[in-house]
Amino acid sequence: xxxxxxxxxxxxxxxxxxxxxxxxxxxxxxxxxxxxxxxxxxxxxxxxxxxxxxxxxxxxxxxxxxxxxxxxxxxxxxxxxxxxxxxxxxxxxxxxxxxxxxxxxxxxxxxxxxxxxxxxxxxxxxxxxxxxxxxxxxxxxxxxxxxxxxxxxxxxxxxxxxxxxxxxxxxxxxxxxxxxxxxxxxxxxxxxxxxxxxxxxxxxxxxxxxxxxxxxxxxxxxxxxxxxxxxxxxxxxxxxxxxxxxx
Numbered sequence: 001x002x003x004x005x006x007x008x009x010x011x012x013x014x015x016x017x018x019x020x021x022x023x024x025x026x027x028x029x030x031x032x033x034x035x036x037x038x039x040x041x042x043x044x045x046x047x048x049x050x051x052x053x054x055x056x057x058x059x060x061x062x063x064x065x066x067x068x069x070x071x072x073x074x075x076x077x078x079x080x081x082x083x084x085x086x087x088x089x090x091x092x093x094x095x096x097x098x099x100x101x102x103x104x105x106x107x108x109x110x111x112x113x114x115x116x117x118x119x120x121x122x123x124x125x126x127x128x129x130x131x132x133x134x135x136x137x138x139x140x141x142x143x144x145x146x147x148x149x150x151x152x153x154x155x156x157x158x159x160x161x162x163x164x165x166x167x168x169x170x171x172x173x174x175x176x177x178x179x180x181x182x183x184x185x186x187x188x189x190x191x192x193x194x195x196x197x198x199x200x201x202x203x204x205x206x207x208x209x210x211x212x213x214x215x216x217x218x219x220x221x222x223x224x225x226x227x228x229x230x231x232x233x234x235x236x237x238x239x240x241x242x243x244x245x246x247x
Contacts, residue, residue, distance in 0.1 A: 012080040012104065013125035018060025018087040026063075029213030034205055037221075038120065038147070038236075039067045041198040045145055045238040046071065048195075052115035057136060058104060058122040060084030062092030069097070073116065080104050105131050112141040120147040120238075124175040130186060137190040137243075144192055145240040149177040150199075153235035183239055192241030199234025 016022055026035055042064065051072035056064045059077040065088075068075050075097040079085055085099040102108035104126065117140040123129050124147075136144050184194045201208075202224040208217055224230050 014058030014060050014080055014084055014104065014122060017058065017121050018062075018079065018084040018091075020087070020091055022061065023087075023091050028209075030205075030208040030211075031213075033208060033213050033218065034201075035063060037200045038063065038238075041147075041200045041236075041238040042067055042118075042120070042145070043071065044198045045196040045240045046116070046143075049116065049143055052142070053113075054116040054118060055107075055109070055114040055139065056097075057107070057117060057119040057132075058084075059119070060088045061121060062088050064118065064120060065092070065097050068118075076100060076114070078102060078104075078107065105135060107135045107139050109139045111138055113139045115142040116140065116145065117143075118145040122146075123148050124177065129176070129178075133183075133186055134190055137187070137192055137241075140192075140243065143195075143240055143242050144187070145238060146183070147236050147238050148183060149175060150233075150235040150237050151177045151179050153199075153202075153233045177235075180237070180239075184241075187239075187241040191244050193244050194239060195242045196238070196240040198238045199230045200236050200238070202230040202234050 025031055052074065054068050054073040054075050056068070056075060056077045058079065059065070060079040060083075062077075065075050065077065077085075077088060077097050077099050079088070079099060079101055080103060082101055085101065088097075088099060100108060104122075105128065117136045119132075119136065123132065126132050133144070133146065136146070180197065187194055202221060203217060208214070211217055221230070225234075
């Protein structure tokens with residue numbers, strides 16, 4: 001039995017995010033819009049980095065392969081089980097990237113193996129996010145980037161609204177939110193200096209899904225971004241840190 005099979009779903013959440021059921025969450029207008037905003041945020045967060053090798057941790061969902069490849073990165077996708085690779089190929093047709101299986105808490109790579117190590121839809125769903133972030137920083141030569149839900153946003157209402165979210169969305173899952181300072185402080189302790197923090201949306205995504213990607217909500221999001229409200233209270237957040245130069 002593989003280590004991934006022995007893990008609980010909570011310990012290997014990338015198995016769920018690589019599944020067909022999870023992919024259906026992004027099949028409609030609202031889902032495509034969320035992916036567009038995620039891609040925009042990732043591109044903005046990585047601006048200024050010299051492209052090289054990139055490791056997408058828990059990336060069987062296939063959401064970063066095309067955006068990173070178009071930017072010029074050579075992408076390796078990590079997954080905790082071979083099923084993630086199968087879903088990556090069958091559901092998303094991602095055949096131009098390398099796939100490597102391994103424990104999310106013990107990435108099967110030497111120190112500083114990749115110029116960039118990135119993860120979306122992962123940090124908020126593991127039991128030991130500090131351990132995961134430490135592993136990502138260990139194998140990163142130049143930069144790390146993670147996506148997280150912020151407590152300094154409307155996500156703070158998440159626990160209270162979760163039952164309603166299940167009724168409205170149907171297929172959803174619990175997640176942890178973070179104070180920005182706890183993540184930036186942890187990055188610094190691992191030798192990485194926070195360099196970019198890009199917010200994706202201002203309104204809760206559940207509104208976009210319930211209203212089926214309403215154009216009026218998109219206009220509202222654009223307006224809130226233009227006046228700086230998204231930068232203030234937006235979520236999820238793409239946080240990038242660069243490895244601190246040695247003296």
